[in-house]
Amino acid sequence: MAKKVVGIVKLAINAGKATPAPPIGPALGGYGINMMEFIKGYNAKTADMIGSIVPVVVTIYDDRSFVFITKTPPASDLIKKKLGLASGSGKPNTQKVGALTQQQLREIAEQKMPDLNAGGSIEAAMSIIAGTARSMGVTIKD
Amino acid sequence: MATEQRWAEIAIMASGDAAQEAIGAVITEVVGIAGYAATAQTVTTYLPVDERLENTLLTLKAALTDVKRVHKIPGSSDEITVRFVAEEDWATAWKQYFKPQKIGTRIVVKPTWEAYDAEPDDVVIEIDPGMAFGTGLHATTRLCLTGLETHVFAGASVADVGTGSGILAVAAILLGAGSAVAVDNDPLAVRIAAENVSFNGVSSQVNVYEAAEPPPGQFDIVVANILAHIILALAAPLFAATKAGGVLITSGILAGASAEQVAAGLTKAGFRETQIVTEGEWASVVARA
Numbered sequence: 485m486a487k488k489v490v491g492i493v494k495l496a497i498n499a500g501k502a503t504p505a506p507p508i509g510p511a512l513g514g515y516g517i518n519m520m521e522f523i524k525g526y527n528a529k530t531a532d533m534i535g536s537i538v539p540v541v542v543t544i545y546d547d548r549s550f551v552f553i554t555k556t557p558p559a560s561d562l563i564k565k566k567l568g569l570a571s572g573s574g575k576p577n578t579q580k581v582g583a584l585t586q587q588q589l590r591e592i593a594e595q596k597m598p599d600l601n602a603g604g605s606i607e608a609a610m611s612i613i614a615g616t617a618r619s620m621g622v623t624i625k626d
Numbered sequence: 627m628a629t630e631q632r633w634a635e636i637a638i639m640a641s642g643d644a645a646q647e648a649i650g651a652v653i654t655e656v657v658g659i660a661g662y663a664a665t666a667q668t669v670t671t672y673l674p675v676d677e678r679l680e681n682t683l684l685t686l687k688a689a690l691t692d693v694k695r696v697h698k699i700p701g702s703s704d705e706i707t708v709r710f711v712a713e714e715d716w717a718t719a720w721k722q723y724f725k726p727q728k729i730g731t732r733i734v735v736k737p738t739w740e741a742y743d744a745e746p747d748d749v750v751i752e753i754d755p756g757m758a759f760g761t762g763l764h765a766t767t768r769l770c771l772t773g774l775e776t777h778v779f780a781g782a783s784v785a786d787v788g789t790g791s792g793i794l795a796v797a798a799i800l801l802g803a804g805s806a807v808a809v810d811n812d813p814l815a816v817r818i819a820a821e822n823v824s825f826n827g828v829s830s831q832v833n834v835y836e837a838a839e840p841p842p843g844q845f846d847i848v849v850a851n852i853l854a855h856i857i858l859a860l861a862a863p864l865f866a867a868t869k870a871g872g873v874l875i876t877s878g879i880l881a882g883a884s885a886e887q888v889a890a891g892l893t894k895a896g897f898r899e900t901q902i903v904t905e906g907e908w909a910s911v912v913a914r915a
Binding site for chain 2: 492493496497498505506507508509510511512513516519537548559560561563564572573574575576577599601602611612613615620621
């Protein structure tokens with residue numbers, strides 16, 4: 485059947501704990517898709533990753549059917565896990581909460597590589613991760 | 627009754643992975659919101675409207691300015707748009723789109739939870755969109771259903787190539803066809819078609835399986851709601867599957883040049899006459915073998 489894509493929505497949400505509350509409800513509600521079916525599917529697929537934020541890309545077609553693909557956890561989540569942090573800094577510019585070594589930065593970049601537009605370059609991926617780290621108050625050691 | 631919950635919808639311009647990851651980190655780590663949505667240009671998140679909102683927005687704004695000005699992440703922005711939205715029943719809002727719909731003169735496509743007073747002549751197809759797989763209300767499906775209504779006769783044999791939800795095979799049987807073979811190259815579609823077939827109580831007459839080609843044998847009616855270029859590529863096997871004097875109903879074709887091409891391709895494959903029926907921007911090409 486000919487299906488036109490009417491929307492692509494990327495959500496970063498808690499694994500295994502999706503509900504129709506924001507951001508999921510309003511983000512998907514406008515497309516008229518069966519939201520409980522998405523929520524059920526997402527929670528089932530991410531049940532073993534509870535505690536992480538697992539992004540998901542939902543593609544919606546003009547007949548209100550949809551498909552979704554789960555992605556690697558966001559860089560911020562991987563950085564926290566790597567450093568054993570409970571959360572990032574509320575004042576990322578002045579209050580630092582940790583520091584990543586080049587090696588740790590590389591490991592996270594490798595893990596995120598499949599989902600980043602880094603053109604296959606590990607350096608480009610590392611620079612994206614470093615940017616995320618800085619925005620949450622984590623510095624990079626030389 | 628509790629006051630209606632309101633939400634602040636916070637949209638931040640951000641394009642590219644680097645900016646969206648960084649802004650996502652600000653939202654989840656700095657501001658502590660549990661999640662966000664992203665489209666190509668924008669990251670959107672939601673906060674309940676309460677006495678903490680103003681303070682949280684200030685924190686967010688400050689952190690975004692850091693990302694943009696201090697960290698210079700390309701594509702990042704500190705411009706935020708706030709819009710207030712009322713809490714809705716998002717979980718079931720989609721159901722408003724699925725209502726029983728009469729197609730042609732007799733066919734009614736009915737969501738399983740909706741009540742419908744069938745008239746004696748009505749052919750009611752029950753579809754559960756809880757299976758998240760189309761509803762049969764797309765123009766191309768309507769065109770094929772109308773085509774089936776016109777051409778199916780009692781006891782006819784039917785092949786449904788690219789069955790999807792199985793709605794066309796189910797409709798053919800409910801309209802009086804004797805048997806139907808439904809194929810799809812997508813295993814998920816095959817499973818869902820089988821469920822819908824079973825739900826409508828026509829399992830004994832419909833055989834569903836995975837295949838990318840028309841089923842072997844010849845049929846009185848062949849229906850293919852796929853895409854123009856696939857129909858063209860399958861023109862010869864579709865002709866081979868249609869009995870002499872039988873009818874091929876195709877759709878998934880855009881009206882205009884594309885429909886003309888399909889009609890020409892089907893004629894070349896051996897079909898004697900073709901007819902183009904359109905609804906909006908979509909077309910169905912009906913060909914007689």
